[in-house]
Amino acid sequence: MPDDRQIMRWVVGLDLRPHSHGAINFAQWLRAHDKQPEQLRIDGLHVVEARMFNLPGGKSRAEVVGDALKAARVAVSVRNASEAFDSVNVVESIPSVDRGVVDVLSTAAGLWITDGIILGRRGPGEHGALIRLGKVARNLLRKLPAPTFVVPPDLELAHVGPGPILCAVQLDARGVEVARYAERLARRLGRSARLVHVIDTGDPIGLQYLPEGSWDDLHARQRDDAQDKIVQWRDAAGLTAYTLLAQGQTVPRLVSAARELDACMILCGSRQLSLAERMWISSVGSSLAAAAHLPVGVIPSSES
Numbered sequence: 316m317p318d319d320r321q322i323m324r325w326v327v328g329l330d331l332r333p334h335s336h337g338a339i340n341f342a343q344w345l346r347a348h349d350k351q352p353e354q355l356r357i358d359g360l361h362v363v364e365a366r367m368f369n370l371p372g373g374k375s376r377a378e379v380v381g382d383a384l385k386a387a388r389v390a391v392s393v394r395n396a397s398e399a400f401d402s403v404n405v406v407e408s409i410p411s412v413d414r415g416v417v418d419v420l421s422t423a424a425g426l427w428i429t430d431g432i433i434l435g436r437r438g439p440g441e442h443g444a445l446i447r448l449g450k451v452a453r454n455l456l457r458k459l460p461a462p463t464f465v466v467p468p469d470l471e472l473a474h475v476g477p478g479p480i481l482c483a484v485q486l487d488a489r490g491v492e493v494a495r496y497a498e499r500l501a502r503r504l505g506r507s508a509r510l511v512h513v514i515d516t517g518d519p520i521g522l523q524y525l526p527e528g529s530w531d532d533l534h535a536r537q538r539d540d541a542q543d544k545i546v547q548w549r550d551a552a553g554l555t556a557y558t559l560l561a562q563g564q565t566v567p568r569l570v571s572a573a574r575e576l577d578a579c580m581i582l583c584g585s586r587q588l589s590l591a592e593r594m595w596i597s598s599v600g601s602s603l604a605a606a607a608h609l610p611v612g613v614i615p616s617s618e619s
Contacts, residue, residue, distance in 0.1 A: 322354045323503060326423050326461075328416070328434035328451070329361040329387050329403070330468070337470030338435040339394045341610050344475050344579075346399035348504045359403040360423055361387040362416040380405055416451045421460040429461045430500075431612065435468040436604060447605040456601050459585055459615040462496065465604035474608065476577035479507040482556070483569050483583040483599070486512060486548040489616045493584040494554050496614050501556070506579060508556040511572055512545045513565045514538070538562060566602045573609055580610045 327342045342357050349355045363383050368376050384405040391397050406423070408415050424432050437449030448456075452465050467474075482497035484490035494510050501508040514537060538560065545558045561568045573581050585600050600613035 321428075322356055323349070323351075323430045324356045324427055325358070325431045325433055326420065326429055327357060327359045327400070328420055328432065329359050329390060330435050331361060331383075331386050331390050334439070335435050335468040336390070336394050337466040337468045337610075338433045339391055339396050340470050340472055341433055341464070341466045341475070343394065343396040343399040344472055345504070348506075350503055350505050356401050357399055358423075359387065359391060359400045360420065361403075361405050362408050362419045363405055364408045364415060376407075380407065417454045417458060420451075420455060421458060424461040431462045431464050432460070433464045433466060433610075436465050437468070438605070439467055439469040448601065452604065453601065456585075456598070456604060456613055459613060462612055462614045464580070464610050464612040466610045467608060470610065475579050476573075476609070478577035478579060479509040480504070481569070481573045481576060481578040481581045482508055482510050483565075483581065483603075484510050484512055484545075485584065486544055489584050489618070490548070491552040491554070492616055493582060493614045494549075494552065494556065497582050498554065498556055500582075504579075509559055509576060509578070510545070510549060510554065510556050511559045511561055511569060512541065513561045513563065513568050514541050515562070515564055515568075565599055566606055569603060570607050573607065578609060580612060581607055582612045582614060585613050585615055 325342065325345065327338050330338065342359070346352070346355065346357060361383055363380060367373075367379055373379070374382070387405060388403050391400055391403055406419050408419055420432055420434070432455065434452055434455065436447060436452045438447035448465065455463055456465070480497050480501050482494055484494050494508070497508040497510070542560050545560055549556070549558055559572065561572055569581060581603060583600050583603055585598070600611070604611040604613065
């Protein structure tokens with residue numbers, strides 16, 4: 316978790332495919348806005364998967380790694396982002412030791428205290444593709460070894476809004492952890508944090524037997540009750556950020572709130588669902604990361 320008194324470290328997973336520059340641009344944005352640049356470290360990492368060494372007529376292992384390192388440095392350079400990175404490195408994935416890119420990034424994050432892993436997702440910001448997250452982002456969000464930021468692959472610096480860090484919260488202990496992370500990161504970046512709690516009450520459209528206006532009355536009572544609770548929860552936790560209560564479906568409402576506030580990123584917590592639970596319950600973090608037009612950070616709980 317970011318601490319105002321210590322070095323903040325980010326690990327950026329470098330995807331060298333065309334039109335996958337969003338993660339690099341986000342790292343560059345973080346470097347430009349951090350208020351303590353002497354206490355900031357950003358390391359770029361490209362993972363060469365083992366299968367790349369077994370291609371027919373392929374190059375030697377040393378040649379593949381050397382070419383990958385050159386390509387990684389070029390990818391950073393063409394985005395005019397070289398000065399944003401403290402290092403750009405290449406690591407081999409070893410099948411007998413790890414399970415690929417996800418394990419390598421997890422290990423890299425675990426070598427030092429890491430405030431965030433940054434990687435690009437598969438589908439662009441406004442793209443309607445069925446596959447949006449991609450395998451690496453999806454599996455890293457499940458494992459969540461550190462706060463993980465998923466960035467649209469086509470994110471440009473101009474797309475990052477001048478507004479606050481939008482932080483989605485549940486009114487519990489895990490929500491407090493996410494909110495504290497948001498407030499600390501906001502101080503480092505010179506932004507404010509906005510704590511957003513969404514209540515989804517549903518809407519029985521078409522039920523003619525309900526008294527006219529009764530559902531509107533229920534919505535109003537639930538909104539007033541939730542507004543009181545979010546303020547009480549914030550004050551009890553010693554948080555200082557402004558709060559916002561929203562009603563509707565969680566993910567679309569958070570994305571629309573980010574647009575309305577011209578937010579610079581979206582943060583949320585993780586429920587750490589099991590594989591069986593994921594079959595029946597959607598993950599807000601993964602759904603947000605797949606749908607949002609901005610970087611989405613999913614913050615693990617200290618209990619996980």
